[in-house]
Structures are given as structure tokens and as C-alpha cells.
Amino acid sequence: MRLSTGLTWIVLAGVAVAIYRDPQLKTLPATWLTEAQQMITSHQATQSSDQTADTTSSTTSSSASSSTSTSSTTASSDATPIESNVQGKTLATTYYYHFKDNVPTAVRQEFERAVATYNQTGIVKLVAGTGTTKQNQITFFVYHKAVDQQTAQTIELGYGGPNIIEQTGWGAYTANHAKAGINVDYSASIKQSVATHELGHALGLDHSTSTTSVMYPVDQGVTTLSTADINALKSIYQN
Numbered sequence: 001m002r003l004s005t006g007l008t009w010i011v012l013a014g015v016a017v018a019i020y021r022d023p024q025l026k027t028l029p030a031t032w033l034t035e036a037q038q039m040i041t042s043h044q045a046t047q048s049s050d051q052t053a054d055t056t057s058s059t060t061s062s063s064a065s066s067s068t069s070t071s072s073t074t075a076s077s078d079a080t081p082i083e084s085n086v087q088g089k090t091l092a093t094t095y096y097y098h099f100k101d102n103v104p105t106a107v108r109q110e111f112e113r114a115v116a117t118y119n120q121t122g123i124v125k126l127v128a129g130t131g132t133t134k135q136n137q138i139t140f141f142v143y144h145k146a147v148d149q150q151t152a153q154t155i156e157l158g159y160g161g162p163n164i165i166e167q168t169g170w171g172a173y174t175a176n177h178a179k180a181g182i183n184v185d186y187s188a189s190i191k192q193s194v195a196t197h198e199l200g201h202a203l204g205l206d207h208s209t210s211t212t213s214v215m216y217p218v219d220q221g222v223t224t225l226s227t228a229d230i231n232a233l234k235s236i237y238q239n
Contacts, residue, residue, distance in 0.1 A: 080232035086204035096131030097138040114195040123233045134173045141181040157189035160198035178202035
């Protein structure tokens with residue numbers, strides 16, 4: 001762009017000098033001069049537009065869901081959905097995961113089992129560590145959220161979801177800085193099925209209507225990914 005910009009200005013400057021020095025050229029119709037001015041204005045606008053297009057920008061989006069505990073007989077063979085902010089994104093298959101300092105050993109063990117479940121698919125690779133800003137990360141945490149069990153039909157066992165980081169322009173990248181947590185106000189939440197469900201959200205899986213899916217929103221004790229769960233992972237990480 002710099003080379004073509006210099007040549008354009010040299011040509012336009014030459015025309016201006018010729019008009020100034022040659023008496024015959026001074027009599028050129030005013031429309032010719034107007035067109036020359038329009039060319040300069042148009043070039044300046046184009047140059048400004050190019051500079052804007054080269055500007056690096058960053059956007060962040062996030063999504064999260066929770067699992068609950070109650071009884072249900074609903075079943076469906078529907079495909080496991082994908083979180084809306086993950087759809088259409090190109091993500092690396094490797095994730096670096098770490099635990100918040102206050103995560104108790106019992107919760108860590110359940111999340112480690114969940115990690116092994118997803119690693120066994122061969123679709124994603126979850127590695128202990130922190131990773132860099134440009135790499136996929138998962139933070140495991142715990143929290144407290146009590147509900148009035150006399151009025152509430154369900155209780156929240158966990159919370160998790162993807163957080164997509166995108167940078168465009170020079171050094172462009174897309175990464176998922178996700179999180180997955182367990183509500184330690186209830187002992188029923190500290191189990192592998194809940195950890196697997198919340199980790200599924202972190203990786204981009206949304207709630208399923210199938211009770212055989214680890215992503216069914218009401219805990220069924222399922223710890224093995226269904227065919228629909230695996231296909232959903234493939235659609236995210238093997239696109």
C-alpha cells in the first residue's frame with residue numbers, strides 16, 4: 001500500500017505543477033480540476049479505510065449453564081447441542097487445566113476422573129497446567145449456593161461454560177478460557193457425573209434432552225459419553 005500511495009501523489013503533484021507553469025493548461029475547464037480534486041479526496045478516503053481495516057481488535061464472549069438434581073423420566077435420542085458462542089469457532093484440541101486453591105481433594109478427584117473420560121475420546125487433550133493467553137484453558141472451582149428446599153423443585157449442583165477469546169488482525173487467534181465448578185453446599189454434587197457434565201459445558205457442549213447423555217440437565221449419574229456427545233465434540237474440534 002505504501003508504494004502505490006507514493007506513486008499516486010507524485011503523479012498528482014506533477015499535474016498540479018504543469019497546470020501552474022503552462023499558460024495554456026491554466027485554461028483547462030473547471031470540471032477537469034474538480035475531477036482531480038475528487039481523485040485526491042477519494043484516495044485519502046481509501047487510505048483511511050485501509051488503516052482502519054488493519055487495526056487489531058479483540059472480542060470476548062461467554063456462556064454458562066448449570067446442572068440440577070431431581071427425578072425425571074424424559075428420554076430422547078436428539079443430538080447433543082453445542083454452546084452458541086462455540087458454534088463456528090476453530091479451537092485447538094489441547095486444553096490446560098488448573099484448580100483454584102480452595103478446591104478440596106474430593107472435588108479434585110471427581111474432576112480428574114472427568115478429565116480422563118474426555119481424554120479417552122482422543123478428540124481433545126486435557127493437560128494439567130496454566131497455558132498462555134492464546135491457548136485453551138479450563139479453571140476448576142467450587143462455590144456455595146443454597147436454595148430453599150421446601151419451595152425449590154431442583155437444586156443447583158454445578159456451573160460451567162466456555163469463554164471464547166478472539167483476536168483478529170496481526171497475531172490473530174481464538175481460544176477458550178473456560179470454567180467448571182461444583183456447588184459444595186450439597187454433598188450430592190461431589191460426584192463424577194456432575195464433574196463430567198460441567199466439564200462438558202466448558203468444552204462447548206450444551207444441555208441435551210437425552211437421559212443417556214452426560215449433558216442432560218438433571219443429574220442421572222451418567223459418566224460415560226453417549227454417541228451423540230462424542231459426535232458433538234467432533235463437530236467442534238474436528239471441523
